[in-house]
Amino acid sequence: MTQQHNSTTEAPWKKTLSRLLKNKATVASLIILMVITLFTLLGQWFSPWELGEVDWDHIGTPPNWSAHHYFGTDANGRDLFVQTLYGGRISLMVGLLATAVSFIIGVTYGTIAGYLGGRTDTLMMRFVDVLYALPFMFFVILLTVYFGRSIWLIFIAIGAVEWLTMARIVRGQTLSLKQRTFIEAARVCGASHATIIRRHIIPNALGAVIVYATLSVPQIILFESFLSFLGLGVQEPLTSWGVLINEGAQQMESAPWMLLFPALFLATTLFCLNFIGDGLRDALDTKDTR
Amino acid sequence: MLQIILKRLQIAVPTLLFVITVSFFMIRLAPGGPFDSERPIPKEIAENLERVYHLNEPLITQYGYYLWNILHGDFGPSFKYQDYTVSELILQGFPVSLSLGLLALLLALLIGIVLGSIAALRQNSRVDYLVMTFAMTGIAIPSFVIAPLLALFFGVMLGWLPTGGWGSWQQMVLPVISLSLPQIAIVARMTRASLIDTLNSPYMLTAKAKGLPLRLILLRHALKPTLLPIVSWLGPATAAIITGSVIIEQIFGLPGIGRYFVNGALNRDYTLVMGVVIFYGVLIILMNLLVDLVYAWLDPRIRYEE
Amino acid sequence: MKPIKSSLLPLIVCLLSFLFSTTLLATELHRGNGAEPKTLDIHKSSGVPAANIERDLFEGLVIAGADGRLIAGAATTWQVSEDGLRWTFTLRKNSQWSDGSKVTANDFVFAFRRALDPNTGSEYAFILWAIKNAKAISKGNVKSLEALGIKAIDKHTLEITLDHPVPYLPSLLTHSMAYPLPEKVIKTFGKKWVKPNNMVSNGAYTLAEWTPHSHIKLIKNPKFHAAESVKIDTVFYYPTEDSSAELKRFRAGEIDLTDAVPSTEVSWIKKNLAEAYHNPPYIGTYYYAMNLEKAPFANNPDLRKALNLAINREILTDKITKAGEFPTMSWVPEGMNHYKTQRTPDSKLSQKERLEKAKALYKKAGYSKNKPVEIEILYNTSDNHKKIAIAISAMWKQTLGVKTTLRNEEWKVYLNSRTQRQFQVIRASWIGDYDDASTFLDLLRSDIGTMNPSSWKNKTYDSLMKQAETEADADKREKMMQQAEQIMLDDTAIIPIYHYTSKHLVNPKIKGWVDNVMDVHSSRFLSK
Secondary structure (H helix, E strand, O other): OOOOOOHHHHHHHHHHHHHHHHHHHHHHHHHHHHHHHHHHHHHHHHOOOOOEEOOOOOOOOOOOOOOOOOOOOOOOEEEEEHHOOOOOOOHHHHHHHHHHHHHHHHHHHHHHHHHHHHHHHHHHHHHHHHHHHOHHHHHHHHHHHOOOOOOOHHHHHHHHHHHHHHHHHHHHHHHHHHOHHHHHHHOOOOOOOHHHHHHHHHHHHHHHHHHHHHHHHHHHHHHHHHHHHHOOOOOOOOOOOOHHHHHHOOOOOOHHHHHHHHHHHHHHHHHHHHHHHHHHHHHHOOOOOO | OOHHHHHHHHHHHHHHHHHHHHHHHHHHHHHOOOOOOOOOOOHHHHHHHHOOOOOOHHHHHHHHHHHHHHHHOOOOOOOOOOOHHHHHHHHHHHHHHHHHHHHHHHHHHHHHHHHHHHHHHHOOHHHHHHHHHHHOOOHHHHHHHHHHHHHHHHHHOOOOOOOOOOOHHHHHHHHHHHHHHHHHHHHHHHHHHHHHHHHHHHHHHHHOOOOOOOOHHHHHHHHHHHHHHHHHHHEEEEEEEHHHHHHHHHOOOOOOOHHHHHHHHHHOHHHHHHHHHHHHHHHHHHHHHHHHHHHHOHHHHHHHOO | OOOOOOOHHHHHHHHHHHHHHHHOOOOOOEEEOOOOOOOOOOOOOOOHHHHOOOOOOOOEEEEEOOOOEEEEOEEEEEEEEOOOOOEEEOOOOOEEEEOOOOOHHHHHHHHHOOOOOOOOOOOOOOHHEOOOHHHHHHOOOOHHHOOOEEEEEEEEEEEEEEEEOOHHHHHHHHHHHHHOHHHHHHHHHHHHHHHHOOOOOOOOOEEOOOOOOOEEEEOOOOOOOOHHHHHOOOOEEEEOOOOOOHHHHHHHOOOOOOOOOOHHHHHHHHHHHHHHEEEEEEEEEEEEEEOOOOOOOOHHHHHHHHHOOOOOOOHHHHHHHHHOOEEEEOOOOOOOOOOOOOOOHHHHOOOOHHHHHHHHHHOOOOOOOOOOOEEEEEEOOHHHHHHHHHHHHHHHHHHHHOEEEEEEEOOOHHHHHHHHOOEEEEEEEEEOOOOOOOHHHHHHOOOHHHHOOOOOOOOHHHHHHHHHHOOOHHHHHHHHHHHHHHHHHHHHOOOEEEEEOOOEEOOOEEEOOOOOOOOOHHHHOEEE
């Protein structure tokens, strides 16, 4: 978390934490998510197979412990256990990266608009409205066409599109914070605009933003899987849960393990992230988020 | 009321112009063209095609032509589906997407609000977790997994429902369900969050303290404020669900317009993709206007502010 | 997720067909047809989906029979002049359009002129370029359409004059570019002549309904000259781009014929739907092309040959693609009319011997495990291409130590990279346009522009192919083309991988389906 210089905000954070811990689903989700993250980071240690290594004797075979294919192999004879854990890294990273980008743009844009207010605010928010009228889908597809398959560029691009809602939330928060007495007090004490924004507005608007950000991570992970369905996902030899699930879904009857394992990981992760987001929202008691 | 409408319409024109300009140049500058195919066309033939479709003129001239044409309601012929104009394709696909989308939204509202309310009333209990886990299925498992599973189970194994096609009500069941699942999740969690907020608000506490029966409190005092966020969500959601059902359309072989956003862009069907992008823009603007009106009607405070 | 028992399926099919036969008098055929057709305008269309439908709607001078072999269509007989340049077709006297008017030689003259008119914008105009003045008209160098080498001698006699002899002309004439059109209808409706109600056709069926991305409905044409032999009354064509979804619809009994089969499900289908599965050879070759304009492949036949030999095609088709494809080191597929496919000496080696040779050549080209060549394989987005690229890159890596990376591009970007030659090794495939080896061999000519996949150039090859083009004697022609194929394979102009098979599921109730190498199946020859 960012530094909390404002002592008035410390007590609410404690209250928030205790409220958060009361929500068992959130706590359980946090633990499971940590386990999954650890698995994606350390799982390789348990397998003799490497990413992209082809086992010509086991092509498209179900889980087989003696050959150390714990999750079976895919249609190219690559170990699914290894694929799943590397896929998890990409999926999680993509979700985090895109969210981080939208977080940075959205918070900056929203605070500026809300803080300056008046005509600038109207103009800046109009622009957001206008951008909303562009179909997201079309935009992202063209970006994948332009950037080829440089996955990082694509997800920075998604983040750059996703910031719209973030900006709206932050702006709303900033507008209401501006009226509060402690901001007034800071201004009277001669704090510069930059200081006020950095020290007072942003930390206090963070609650709502964090909730939204937590919820947009699973959205983006799901969106990545959707791009994979359209064949616009990550480039070989990298893989993602979306790519694996899409391959598995095409042979759900003949090779169910190819769908089952990655889908299990994806679904669990998404459930957890959503529960964490909901829990945070309950605990932070912020109205302005969906 | 009138003020709201006027305000919205005022920004509609620059919005659309922006949308048209950005997408026109974005699609045009993408590598490849509508006539590229596995078999490269001989140069002379390619030139004929470009002349027939005015693709040989400078881009800015073409942009001018395009604006002029759409001002006259002419969206041109599709490059890919050459026997149809863009307007014909959209008009043919829109009713399909609209009926599917509205039914799915209706289903999502019904189930989502019920599930969300149950969860909110039992916040942090086992019921809450169970209900929300169920509700969230649609945003935890990709629809391209759920939809084929439904088709396989109800269509192929049980033989109860058709697995694809368009024409009868039976053919709508599976697509509507698949389409509504993610929306159920969204509605349920919005209802839950919103109802928890409402229940914790001072006037609700007062109502409870007065000893009013819970059902009455819910119906008389909690319903409206709880629904407000859902109403504002409905606008963009309707536009999104009508236009964004490409996966469901592909899996169930439905003639909707969602696929044109994806395939139009991938095929470099310049006119078609522009047509649907503009259509989407108009739809969003109309939906937002509608939401504003409903909102004003639901929440008197907004009316006074105006 | 247990598959339904295979014994259950026939039962369901029987039950369904019983229901249908009692409730519906008309016999319906439901065909999966791949993509939504771009257009049904016979001169502007391209691609198999449109060709399938147009074949049911129109009848050309010569048509493909149930087995794909050429039989008389709108023409009953034809003669060729000694020099092979003048072809005379005698038309059927009882041929009618669906509006009742007679099909005459003028309808063909009108149609051919429209096909080559630059204002029509036909993608496939080159199919007819052998006709006198056709190329010049198409390019806009000759303005008068009357100059085209086709004329109606009388109502029922048509004469086509060629620029150079084309022994396989009848095979070209089965293409939709060579169908007749009624001038009157085109003049009345303009571009809209292809819409249901407007379209007038001379084939076994007429166009009744067309809802894009939903279905195209054809009904039997009572005016068709062989109408009494047509057993199916109504044909539905469904766009089925998602072959997994198509498979489900087939299993649910909603469609009778599938356009394709998901390659991932082939082994499951062989086990569970064996009697419905059809998997005959098809005239196409899947291959890898190397960019010969740049290093490392330019002037480096040893490296090319090493890479060619290091691919184990048997493993690829047996374990990866699994749909009965024929592993190959030749270019022209087997079974083309009057052509014996060439084999290289290398293809007779065992896999082990090939590997030894590959390693030696790789070394000779100056590379080794420590000093590997770095290669990028470009393929367009598709699961099948991806699987093959992964397997081939693994083979090159494991046997030679080549450092490979994969690049996957969306279709139009891929095509752009291909014509701009922005690749090192590229996945490609070629499906023959007509039943003659030249449809394959012409591709490697240096005067064909960017169509030549690898920019391979060879003077002897070019002159052999040029000679073959004007050679009227079929045996001599075959010899020339065989010699050319040998040259091209010997220099590893491209790396052939396998010859295609077509893959269909056909409801066992359907009669009259004959597997054929051209993969053409007119509905008029089928019954239920």
